Amino acid sequence: xxxxxxxxxxxxxxxxxxxxxxxxxxxxxxxxxxxxxxxxxxxxxxxxxxxxxxxxxxxxxxxxxxxxxxxxxxxxxxxxxxxxxxxxxxxxxxxxxxxxxxxxxxxxxxxxxxxxxxxxxxxxxxxxxxxxxxxxxxxxxxxxxxxxxxxxxxxxxxxxxxxxxxxxxxxxxxxxxxxxxxxxxxxxxxxxxxxxxxxxxxxxxxxxxxxxxxxxxxxxx
Amino acid sequence: xxxxxxxxxxxxxxxxxxxxxxxxxxxxxxxxxxxxxxxxxxxxxxxxxxxxxxxxxxxxxxxxxxxxxxxxxxxxxxxxxxxxxxxxxxxxxxxxxxxxxxxxxxxxxxxxxxxxxxxxxxxxxxxxxxxxxxxxxxxxxxxxxxxxxxxxxxxxxxxxxxxxxxxxxxxxxxxxxxxxxxxxxxxxxxxxxxxxxxxxxxxxxxxxxxxxxxxxxxxxxxxxxxxxxxxxxxxxxxxxxxxxxxxxxxxxxxxxxxxxxxxxxxxxxxxxxxxxxxxxxxxxxxxxxxxxxxxxxxxxxxxxxxxxxxxxxxxxxx
Numbered sequence: 424x425x426x427x428x429x430x431x432x433x434x435x436x437x438x439x440x441x442x443x444x445x446x447x448x449x450x451x452x453x454x455x456x457x458x459x460x461x462x463x464x465x466x467x468x469x470x471x472x473x474x475x476x477x478x479x480x481x482x483x484x485x486x487x488x489x490x491x492x493x494x495x496x497x498x499x500x501x502x503x504x505x506x507x508x509x510x511x512x513x514x515x516x517x518x519x520x521x522x523x524x525x526x527x528x529x530x531x532x533x534x535x536x537x538x539x540x541x542x543x544x545x546x547x548x549x550x551x552x553x554x555x556x557x558x559x560x561x562x563x564x565x566x567x568x569x570x571x572x573x574x575x576x577x578x579x580x581x582x583x584x585x586x587x588x589x590x591x592x593x594x595x596x597x598x599x600x601x602x603x604x605x606x607x608x609x610x611x612x613x614x615x616x617x618x619x620x621x622x623x624x625x626x627x628x629x630x631x632x633x634x635x636x637x638x639x640x641x642x643x644x
Numbered sequence: 645x646x647x648x649x650x651x652x653x654x655x656x657x658x659x660x661x662x663x664x665x666x667x668x669x670x671x672x673x674x675x676x677x678x679x680x681x682x683x684x685x686x687x688x689x690x691x692x693x694x695x696x697x698x699x700x701x702x703x704x705x706x707x708x709x710x711x712x713x714x715x716x717x718x719x720x721x722x723x724x725x726x727x728x729x730x731x732x733x734x735x736x737x738x739x740x741x742x743x744x745x746x747x748x749x750x751x752x753x754x755x756x757x758x759x760x761x762x763x764x765x766x767x768x769x770x771x772x773x774x775x776x777x778x779x780x781x782x783x784x785x786x787x788x789x790x791x792x793x794x795x796x797x798x799x800x801x802x803x804x805x806x807x808x809x810x811x812x813x814x815x816x817x818x819x820x821x822x823x824x825x826x827x828x829x830x831x832x833x834x835x836x837x838x839x840x841x842x843x844x845x846x847x848x849x850x851x852x853x854x855x856x857x858x859x860x861x862x863x864x865x866x867x868x869x870x871x872x873x874x875x876x877x878x879x880x881x882x883x884x885x886x887x888x889x890x891x892x893x894x895x896x897x898x899x900x901x902x903x904x905x906x907x908x909x910x911x912x913x914x915x916x917x918x919x920x921x922x923x924x925x926x927x928x929x930x931x932x933x934x935x936x937x938x939x940x941x942x943x944x945x946x947x948x949x950x951x952x953x954x955x956x957x958x959x960x961x962x
Contacts, residue, residue, distance in 0.1 A: 486853045528800035576733025
């Protein structure tokens, strides 16, 4: 039964049909599937399937990325409120766009995706100062800072990822906090993440979920 | 000597001239060219922009000039109060005109955009370009489609939210205001001397929206944008989003004939789809080629060879 629910839910998400996706989830709930199973057996596997499909060259468009993350995030939030006990959170991520960058879409996709994967997100918004990224990571004991940039100059800026790295070095935090970057400039130049001294990069908002989750799990070891 | 306009016209007619037309998108670089230290100062005066455009075209010998200042100019015409100027990149919209549903209701398309203060420097620039280019080099204007304009008025994520989750009435109200703005804008640019209208619409690509939404939403709004104003000078452009998938329906349903591909598109495939029915503009992703002159030259040469086979192609850098 869960396999059918996952298939139907995924189809609705890929069709960018939020109403159908929510209806499938609510029907599953009514037919006795627990909120825990909906999150861990439907939403997370569906998200992981989408990540896998994208990594295998499935040609998903931006609307599908957006809808997948928003639907997953919404369903997760609704279901978690119904859990018998609070779920274990994998970790916390500090998220924002780099200094001078006002673009919000990529960050929002990443945020929705991470929340559905049981990762707490502290969203600092847009045009975030490098010091703020580090201060908030320390305050929330977050192992990952995720910096989204839509423009080449904001990705390469001395006040962007490069400065965050410099501050981590100065404060001797590099072993505790990793930097993940993403956004259009990194797709144009897949080596750019090394130039800006990030630890990892993600090609799109959905893939970012996996990259960040893997990084957190690795650091937990 | 043959001019850029003659090269373009030859390419549009499927004829060969001395070389394929080359369009260069040098914008912010104009400030450096004139020795102006900040983009804010550079873009404050249409004379600077026009002078730099003419100077750069002369210096590098390419075939076009741009009347475009920065994309946020359109938002300024619709009430944007603040542009963020970087020292090392293009200006960006900092103040979103639409922050709530009520702002969509309140959004006013100026009755006459040419009397708007934000238009004054554009006009000054266009008048100089028109006078100095003397029809030898096409003057390009960049206009955002109704489906895409909301992204710079309210932010891309809020636009996606309204588009996919919001009220259809509100969505359509915003789209109709953006389309009305497009009509006024295209008329103003043409009257002021623009020769080529780059119709910018990433939502006209299936990299942005699924095919079904492209057909059911993007296409009808593109028709509403373009049918009342004519399409002879209009070039289809989806930013960095690919368009090979949609060239056929765009040709069939909008009658557009010029396509400015994405650097991510397969140029040979795009040219094959357009065939002899129109003009394809092959685009180089120069970001990946920064600091790699030999690779850049090889990439250009490959594209030029492709262009020369059968004509109907022009070259641009992205």
